[in-house]
Amino acid sequence: MSDSSLRARAVLLMERVMRKGQSLAQEYPLVFEDAFDGQVLAIEEGAHVRSACAVLTRDFIVGDVRVRVGLIGSVSTDPACRRRGFASRLLDMARSELARQGCALVLLWADDPAFYEARGFAQIGAELDFLLEQHHTALLPSIPGVRAMAGDDVPRMHRLYSRHKERVDRKLEESLALFSSPGMHTLVLEERGEIAAYACLGRGSDLLGAVHEWAGAPEHVLALLRVHLERGKQRGERGPLVLIAPPSAVTLRDLLRNRNVTESTGILGLARIGDPACATEILGRCSAPGAQFSLDEDCGQSQVRVRVKGPRGASQLSEKDLLALLCPARLDGRAIRALEVATGVVFPGLPLPLFAWGLDSI
Numbered sequence: 001m002s003d004s005s006l007r008a009r010a011v012l013l014m015e016r017v018m019r020k021g022q023s024l025a026q027e028y029p030l031v032f033e034d035a036f037d038g039q040v041l042a043i044e045e046g047a048h049v050r051s052a053c054a055v056l057t058r059d060f061i062v063g064d065v066r067v068r069v070g071l072i073g074s075v076s077t078d079p080a081c082r083r084r085g086f087a088s089r090l091l092d093m094a095r096s097e098l099a100r101q102g103c104a105l106v107l108l109w110a111d112d113p114a115f116y117e118a119r120g121f122a123q124i125g126a127e128l129d130f131l132l133e134q135h136h137t138a139l140l141p142s143i144p145g146v147r148a149m150a151g152d153d154v155p156r157m158h159r160l161y162s163r164h165k166e167r168v169d170r171k172l173e174e175s176l177a178l179f180s181s182p183g184m185h186t187l188v189l190e191e192r193g194e195i196a197a198y199a200c201l202g203r204g205s206d207l208l209g210a211v212h213e214w215a216g217a218p219e220h221v222l223a224l225l226r227v228h229l230e231r232g233k234q235r236g237e238r239g240p241l242v243l244i245a246p247p248s249a250v251t252l253r254d255l256l257r258n259r260n261v262t263e264s265t266g267i268l269g270l271a272r273i274g275d276p277a278c279a280t281e282i283l284g285r286c287s288a289p290g291a292q293f294s295l296d297e298d299c300g301q302s303q304v305r306v307r308v309k310g311p312r313g314a315s316q317l318s319e320k321d322l323l324a325l326l327c328p329a330r331l332d333g334r335a336i337r338a339l340e341v342a343t344g345v346v347f348p349g350l351p352l353p354l355f356a357w358g359l360d361s362i
């Protein structure tokens with residue numbers, strides 16, 4: 001959005017709807033601070049902003065694969081103008097803009113998924129959720145060197161973050177802004193002058209009670225969880241902590257299972273295909289050689305048709321099929337196996353375990 005007054009008015013609407021007038025900029029610096037790449041999209045009627053949202057293009061890294069994903073956040077319609085189709089139009093605008101920027105997928109997080117599911121979004125990906133209660137404190141290791149994060153820890157935390165196999169690509173300046181999010185308690189474990197691990201609890205009003213971002217060896221992360229539980233109790237927070245982890249965190253998962261911590265598998269978020277050509281190209285990269293992929297451009301963006309041809313036969317994929325192959329909800333591989341059987345094409349690179357750590361959400 002080039003008109004700075006329109007952007008300012010759109011942000012005011014989002015803050016009124018999402019935060020009772022409080023600022024969103026500190027909570028989501030990559031979107032709302034001028035130094036970063038986020039954009040605000042809005043629909044106006046006369047001189048009034050009726051509906052607005054934030055969009056941000058990010059590169060998700062999964063091992064050697066990079067997937068450009070467009071994030072959509074803070075979707076807000078003026079309460080006096082609801083049910084007139086503004087947010088539906090805005091979502092279409094956001095998707096087109098993000099597709100234009102080369103995003104294979106568009107992704108958002110929503111408390112109430114029904115509105116988005118009715119507009120073509122579907123659940124994708126997975127996260128592990130662990131419920132840590134006060135009685136788990138004594139079962140977690142106590143390791144010296146745990147302290148609250150200090151500002152000059154961030155470059156070393158950023159290096160630790162960058163070792164995650166599944167992550168969103170972040171620049172150091174972005175980490176500097178994100179690690180100073182309001183309402184977040186961040187602990188680090190320092191060993192021999194190095195930051196060996198960190199764990200962030202809470203972030204604004206969206207991730208209350210959640211340890212949503214961490215890095216370091218599993219035993220060290222458990223030691224940080226112990227101190228989070230102890231300090232939470234001192235602050236009078238009696239509720240359980242939820243630890244969010246990527247599905248690949250199997251050692252951490254096993255250590256928590258040994259301590260009888262309740263676990264569940266959630267989803268990463270709600271998504272649609274962004275640019276069908278980019279998504280088809282990723283599907284091809286995840287397949288073994290010998291397959292043919294073609295996109296039916298005539299169907300337009302809303303009706304994707306991808307044709308997959310292999311030694312055993314051909315299949316037509318809709319947008320939803322394509323999404324369910326690339327990054328199915330809870331990484332359920334059934335659709336991938338069915339396509340392999342139908343076409344004889346093997347997809348060793350699927351599913352893609354895309355994962356966003358808590359500070360990446362918008």
Ligand SMILES: CC(C)(COP(=O)(O)OP(=O)(O)OC[C@H]1O[C@@H](n2cnc3c(N)ncnc32)[C@H](O)[C@@H]1OP(=O)(O)O)[C@@H](O)C(=O)NCCC(=O)NCCS
Nearest residue numbers: 017073074075076077082083084085086087088089115118
């Ligand atoms: C969720 C929200 C963004 C929807 O905005 P909206 O502009 O009212 O959305 P739309 O008008 O496109 O669609 C809303 C409903 O109106 C209906 N509608 C759309 N156009 C209509 C029209 N011309 N006449 C009557 N109804 C209409 C839609 O069918 C939809 O109904 P459904 O929810 O039963 O499917 C808005 O309620 C809001 O700002 N909520 C608070 C913030 C929030 O929760 N944001 C999401 C977090 S990311």
